[in-house]
Amino acid sequence: MTTRIPAKHRAMRKAPKQLRSQSTVEGIVEAGARVLAQRGWAKFTTNEVARVAGASIGSLYQYFPNKLAIAEAIRQRHLSQLLAVLPDPGKQGKALSLNRHVDQLIDGVVAAHSINQKLHRILLDEVPLAARSFDTDFEREYLHRYEILTRVALDDGARNLMAARILADAVEGIVHAAASREELGSSAVRIEVKRMVSAYLLALQRA
């Protein structure tokens, strides 16, 4: 017995069935990303998104129940682009040294945050969170990348997760701050981040 959710509240009112409508929806998300990056959430208007997408406002609301749903579609697209840039732990051999692992991960995180940096900041800082459905999946995947590192230094599963979270949050903090100072290119920042991550992992091992 599945509860019926009225179209007005679903992420998408109608599923686009024909090719025509599928490209309309893609165009709206694509245009939305551009408008959002350019104007920011406060000046992100559905009418402009439709205009830029070359669609009518009516078409837009045929597939998205409201403004926020568009932003959420944009966020999903962006987050999966991020994950694609991060080194995949499954594909790496276990043969790498800890320092090599740290190097790769941090380089990946910096590269990921260099993708459409402005959009990234706006998605994080300005767009209200709301439905965490996808974010949860994303965060799990993201954390997993760090657990690869902590597992090398630690056995305990629970402490492992905690350490991974600490690392992830610390690195995010540094990288976001660096980005807002437009210092993401700086190799000095990268070096210090790696130093910090390595030092922490070493300290964990000793404790």
Next chain:
Amino acid sequence: MTTRIPAKHRAMRKAPKQLRSQSTVEGIVEAGARVLAQRGWAKFTTNEVARVAGASIGSLYQYFPNKLAIAEAIRQRHLSQLLAVLPDPGKQGKALSLNRHVDQLIDGVVAAHSINQKLHRILLDEVPLAARSFDTDFEREYLHRYEILTRVALDDGARNLMAARILADAVEGIVHAAASREELGSSAVRIEVKRMVSAYLLALQRA
């Protein structure tokens, strides 16, 4: 030759001269903080602020040129409250060990972020930044707290500042993430943060 800035664009249109108007202004900022924490930036309306403050909307606009100026006044008040909670480096003897210093600073940072946590998050995440005039002063002061630590491990002034920024950004990242998970009370988080800061400082010393 000072440039004349029209009242419409100044932080405050009119300076409140009498006691009566001074308490009106304070009441507006106080009420504004409550409304902002409760409703969030998107639903932060000047009319409600005035109503809650027990003042008229006209009075509000007599002293604040626009909605954002109120938010900025709230931010200033909040940031200076934060600084007041952080241990003052000037007042501490230099006699404390490095670990003691780390303990005190991290405890202070956690305590600072426990003050009106919801307002804090909204001020950081939702309210558009705009005029960085005060924030710059705040950040300088804030960074200074970390430089106390890095100076112990390092001599080089430039690398010192860089290291302080790295530490500050990392700790902020962890603390904000913990706060949004409502884990700011957790002593485990505090322990790990301290471990990370200490480990990084040690690594700096050795390099």
Next chain:
DNA sequence: TCAAGATGTGAGCTGATGCTCATATTATGG
């Protein structure tokens, strides 16, 4: 005491924007 300045008031103007709906156009499948 009383002008002049400081302060307080709130109805309502103004502009903006999310979203609907009646209608038109295009595609599909039998």
Next chain:
DNA sequence: CCATAATATGAGCATCAGCTCACATCTTGA
């Protein structure tokens, strides 16, 4: 070929919040 479903359109409705302004009230200082 045509009935039905899918898709597209955009004028305009409904709402809402920032802010103004003409006027009232209070305080100050001479």
